[in-house]
Amino acid sequence: MTPPRSTWLPSRRDFLAASSTALAGSLLPGRALAALRRRHAAAAPDPSPLRIGMLADPHNDLVHDGEERIRVFVECMRREHVDAILQLGDFCTPKPANDRFMEVWRRFRGPRHHVLGNHDMDGGHDVAETLTYWQVERRYRSFDAGGFHFVVLDTNDPPPGEERRGYPAGVRPDQLAWLTVDLAATALPTVVLSHQPLGRRCVRNRDEVLAVLAAAKHAETGRRKVVACFAGHLHADDHVVVDGIHHVIVNSMSYFWLGPPYARIRYSEEVDRTHPTMKFTAPYLDPLFTVVTFDPRGTIAMTGLDSEWVGPSPLDCGFPKDAELVQAGAVAPRISARTLSFEPPAG
Numbered sequence: 001m002t003p004p005r006s007t008w009l010p011s012r013r014d015f016l017a018a019s020s021t022a023l024a025g026s027l028l029p030g031r032a033l034a035a036l037r038r039r040h041a042a043a044a045p046d047p048s049p050l051r052i053g054m055l056a057d058p059h060n061d062l063v064h065d066g067e068e069r070i071r072v073f074v075e076c077m078r079r080e081h082v083d084a085i086l087q088l089g090d091f092c093t094p095k096p097a098n099d100r101f102m103e104v105w106r107r108f109r110g111p112r113h114h115v116l117g118n119h120d121m122d123g124g125h126d127v128a129e130t131l132t133y134w135q136v137e138r139r140y141r142s143f144d145a146g147g148f149h150f151v152v153l154d155t156n157d158p159p160p161g162e163e164r165r166g167y168p169a170g171v172r173p174d175q176l177a178w179l180t181v182d183l184a185a186t187a188l189p190t191v192v193l194s195h196q197p198l199g200r201r202c203v204r205n206r207d208e209v210l211a212v213l214a215a216a217k218h219a220e221t222g223r224r225k226v227v228a229c230f231a232g233h234l235h236a237d238d239h240v241v242v243d244g245i246h247h248v249i250v251n252s253m254s255y256f257w258l259g260p261p262y263a264r265i266r267y268s269e270e271v272d273r274t275h276p277t278m279k280f281t282a283p284y285l286d287p288l289f290t291v292v293t294f295d296p297r298g299t300i301a302m303t304g305l306d307s308e309w310v311g312p313s314p315l316d317c318g319f320p321k322d323a324e325l326v327q328a329g330a331v332a333p334r335i336s337a338r339t340l341s342f343e344p345p346a347g
């Protein structure tokens with residue numbers, strides 16, 4: 001069962017309109033909204049499954065239009081009446097220039113979940129400052145919602161001795177021990193959230209972490225507890241299965257990172273002056289995000305969203321065709337609609 005590619009998310013015109021007004025007007029036409037409600041009603045009888053609006057890597061510190069992008073997201077999530085919103089890291093650092101971005105994010109009045117990204121402490125900030133700024137108590141933690149157990153990991157947790165080598169990407173023994181105990185205690189299908197993906201090679205002790213996830217089994221049926229992992233970081237539209245566990249990368253809300261060899265002015269000289277790293281990116285015209293429906297009877301369904309590049313595509317700029325993510329079809333201005341199936345704990 002693959003949900004139809006969504007046509008209800010904001011069109012480019014809506015996004016531009018939202019960019020130029022204090023509050024977006026009608027991002028969701030009534031007819032589209034009614035069709036969406038019918039679709040959800042048809043796909044999901046009672047009890048209505050948990051729906052979470054999810055985004056990754058807006059990078060508000062780098063982009064010139066992060067506030068407009070988050071505004072479109074929050075407006076859509078409010079109109080959709082999702083149960084919660086969640087960001088998968090590289091969100092914003094704790095500095096006054098990001099106050100308005102945070103203020104827009106907080107216009108969503110339900111639970112707002114945060115995952116720590118490697119760029120969220122840039123500029124000399126420490127983890128405690130960022131967590132305080134986001135109003136989050138712990139860098140790794142877990143919670144239950146909608147018949148699922150959710151685990152938030154901090155994958156910026158350098159193994160001993162590697163604290164100062166570039167951006168950290170790891171899970172230290174104390175967090176791994178906590179994870180083992182946390183997974184042992186739940187009887188619910190479990191979803192793991194981290195900034196750096198565990199399904200691709202990003203976390204130094206990835207194999208250790210995957211082993212802990214694979215070992216967590218329901219006592220009576222022997223079925224695995226962890227059914228899916230969601231991450232960001234690579235700015236890609238990706239899904240792989242490892243040890244029978246779905247690993248999804250939610251594409252960046254804002255852009256694909258190309259780097260200095262591919263520098264190109266995408267917007268204007270003015271934007272280049274105020275946001276000089278934008279020329280190293282291939283931006284997405286629309287803000288990308290997804291609504292994920294968690295049904296404990298055995299499916300996790302993501303809405304899709306298609307946009308387009310601002311300026312030439314990465315391949316048109318000479319970005320290597322043999323790059324792993326290009327080969328995987330994951331470098332695209334898109335979040336794919338996906339339905340992930342899993343075995344519920346019993347039955």
Ligand SMILES: [Zn+2]
Binds near residue numbers: 195
């Ligand atoms: Zn990152």
